[in-house]
Amino acid sequence: xxxxxxxxxxxxxxxxxxxxxxxxxxxxxxxxxxxxxxxxxxxxxxxxxxxxxxxxxxxxxxxxxxxxxxxxxxxxxxxxxxxxxxxxxxxxxxxxxxxxxxxxxxxxxxxxxxxxxxxxxxxxxxxxxxxxxxxxxxxxxxxxxxxxxxxxxxxxxxxxxxxxxxxxxxxxxxxxxxxxxxxxxxxxxxxxxxxxxxxxxxxxxxxxxxxxxxxxxxxxxxxxxxxxxxxxxxxxxxxxxxxxxxxxxxxxxxxxxxxxxxxxxxxxxxxxxxxxxxxxxxxxxxxxxxxxxxxxxxxxxxxxxxxxxxxxxxxxxxxxxxxxxxxx
Ligand code: HEC
Ligand code: HEC
Numbered sequence: 001x002x003x004x005x006x007x008x009x010x011x012x013x014x015x016x017x018x019x020x021x022x023x024x025x026x027x028x029x030x031x032x033x034x035x036x037x038x039x040x041x042x043x044x045x046x047x048x049x050x051x052x053x054x055x056x057x058x059x060x061x062x063x064x065x066x067x068x069x070x071x072x073x074x075x076x077x078x079x080x081x082x083x084x085x086x087x088x089x090x091x092x093x094x095x096x097x098x099x100x101x102x103x104x105x106x107x108x109x110x111x112x113x114x115x116x117x118x119x120x121x122x123x124x125x126x127x128x129x130x131x132x133x134x135x136x137x138x139x140x141x142x143x144x145x146x147x148x149x150x151x152x153x154x155x156x157x158x159x160x161x162x163x164x165x166x167x168x169x170x171x172x173x174x175x176x177x178x179x180x181x182x183x184x185x186x187x188x189x190x191x192x193x194x195x196x197x198x199x200x201x202x203x204x205x206x207x208x209x210x211x212x213x214x215x216x217x218x219x220x221x222x223x224x225x226x227x228x229x230x231x232x233x234x235x236x237x238x239x240x241x242x243x244x245x246x247x248x249x250x251x252x253x254x255x256x257x258x259x260x261x262x263x264x265x266x267x268x269x270x271x272x273x274x275x276x277x278x279x280x281x282x283x284x285x286x287x288x289x290x291x292x293x294x295x296x297x298x299x300x301x302x303x304x305x306x307x308x309x310x311x312x313x314x315x316x317x318x319x320x321x322x323x324x325x326x327x328x
Contacts, residue, residue, distance in 0.1 A: 244322025
């Protein structure tokens with residue numbers, strides 16, 4: 001109890017420090033990893049009642065059946081995973097506000113989406129610890145306005161200990177997969193914020209990539225239907241994958257630590273230290289950024305302190321471009 005209080009105090013102090021320096025010249029959040037709403041953005045498709053289909057699936061759902069609200073999670077690919085416990089599949093409508101199922105946001109396969117996180121194959125201990133960290137205020141994130149983050153915190157506060165044990169065992173038992181293709185490019189599609197992620201502008205067009213990763217679903221329709229096989233392309237700056245690989249393998253001459261010591265030589269995780277290979281670069285960047293700026297502070301992030309302390313935004317970008325490109 002004392003230990004966790006200390007860490008909460010530490011986090012609060014770090015937040016105060018961060019906001020006092022923000023007034024000076026702290027760079028703005030990397031907007032590509034924390035997408036802000038686009039005023040006048042094109043709206044999601046209207047709620048018609050026709051049965052929808054996605055590739056490689058015999059299932060059919062109407063839009064009303066994929067909202068996760070008052071209905072079980074839409075499971076397009078039931079053979080990808082074992083039977084879901086209730087907390088993963090069913091919303092708890094008796095609570096106020098109602099609790100969405102884990103599978104609604106993280107998908108039945110635990111593959112996740114760029115605005116949340118992949119959970120498949122993480123250890124039960126790690127999953128438990130993180131949910132408790134959200135609950136205890138140790139993962140507020142760097143953008144307190146970001147809807148997905150506040151939703152995860154609300155879930156962590158509402159879930160019971162038994163449910164958490166079941167969810168952790170379930171996601172842990174699934175073999176991770178990746179549907180993200182990482183492509184180095186001088187230019188990337190022009191984007192807007194669709195919900196909480198970047199999507200290609202319907203009117204098309206490209207622009208210089210600059211110092212950004214542009215992670216977008218190849219087909220927005222499949223993303224909106226919450227198809228766990230939705231393919232993504234992550235456009236990354238030319239040279240960033242190699243730069244990230246070198247930093248990860250050699251530590252940049254003392255700038256950071258060799259990642260594989262703790263995360264495993266192939267970045268697939270080691271004991272309770274999480275897998276990084278093949279995960280969403282937007283998710284990974286938010287974690288490095290949050291740990292560096294003191295907005296993710298649970299106990300074990302102490303081990304990441306020396307890793308992130310001297311990394312620039314560009315270094316972090318290169319690392320996550322590389323990590324996302326690895327087989328999961
Ligand atoms: C409303 C959507 C939503 C629901 C429902 C939800 N999550 Fe999350 N979860 C998120 C978001 C968003 C993040 C990532 C936050 C960030 O970007 O740092 C997250 C992150 C996590 C992480 C951190 C993963 C890591 O690698 O550190 C775990 C573990 C997790 N969720 C477990 C669960 C469990 C278990 C449930 C069900 C009891 C659940 N979540 C339900 C949105 C959700
Ligand atoms: C000394 C051990 C150690 C080293 C070296 C290390 N990490 Fe970590 N890393 C951890 C631990 C422990 C965690 C989990 C922290 C927690 O429990 O919240 C973690 C978590 C992370 C996360 C968040 C993952 C998630 O699921 O949310 C990222 C991203 C990450 N590390 C990237 C890196 C990169 C990139 C490097 C190399 C440049 C690296 N780490 C080197 C120990 C280490």
